[in-house]
Amino acid sequence: MLRFIAILLTCLFPAAAFSQEHPSDLMKEPWIKAKWTQAIKGASFKKWDQWIPGLGGVGSAPVVMRDASGKSWTVAELCQPHDCGDNKLVVIIDRQSRGIWGMQLTVNPVTRRYFGGPDGDMKALLEAALKGSLANVGARGPATVTPPDASAAQNGPTHGDSDEAVLTAQPGAATSR
Template sequence: MTMRRLLCVLALAGLGIASAHASRMSLPASATSSDCAGLAHDDGKLAGEASGPYLHDLLKMPIFADAYRQLIAGAALPEWVRTGGTSTPAQRVQVNGKPWLLTESCKPHDCPSEHVHVLFEPRSNTMVGMFVRDPGAAPQASMHHEDKTELIWLGAPDGQMKNALLHALRFTE
């Protein structure tokens, strides 16, 4: 995927980098309307997606994939995190007065026990995240399982970024 296509996807997801409307698309100078062919819906959203692109789609785009690899490189995380796991459509959120893309993903066939939440700000190519492991939420956990929820911050999120990620976690459970 090209940078133009990523800008197009993010524009259609509503990040304000470019605006997409049913009647016309206004893209950054580096992008052309052919870069976005087939992505737009009548309502300006991505075709076939409720809100924005899924994590596995974003991971096909070099600029996002590179930032994601750097984000998780030093952390001891399960393999599903590296490949994207099971995700929901990305959402546009405001953090520190800027639009960010929030992606959420979980362990296939066991979402309650492991999940990752990632914030991406495409203008600065900044990415931060949070990995959560809750063994007590796994289907095979006993009723007397000690609660040892593990939270791993990815990147260097500031206080407002952490709040946004924790807010996403609150609505995941």
């Protein structure tokens, strides 16, 4: 009987059967794996950053977020195992244009390292995603957004209660590693 119910639920809710439970599940999609591999090409990772290439750090299920213009983005937040407070990664995917960008944020000292060659607008979107809200960030083309504020580096990621969240940009200085 339980098997029948499981099969019935899978048929009724197929999206749930294939949902991504962890950011590393994104790597199961061949185009995302290829784009992320391309985005991090040439980057060197210290031993404590080895979780970044496979998106294998501590993280929760990727979510779909909408910016102020209504554009949808897939957002994944991760952090270094046993050091979430100091070493975070946010990845943004544009499924329409098949673009992928990431930002690693370390707190001590505050540094940012970008992946995928984001322009200034995308950097602002990455900052906003890390803060947990894209609501005040608008997109025109790949990503045109309002700039983030300096408090972005001080606050950790937040998570919405639903599968679809809204993000807000906070201005901040872009410091690269």
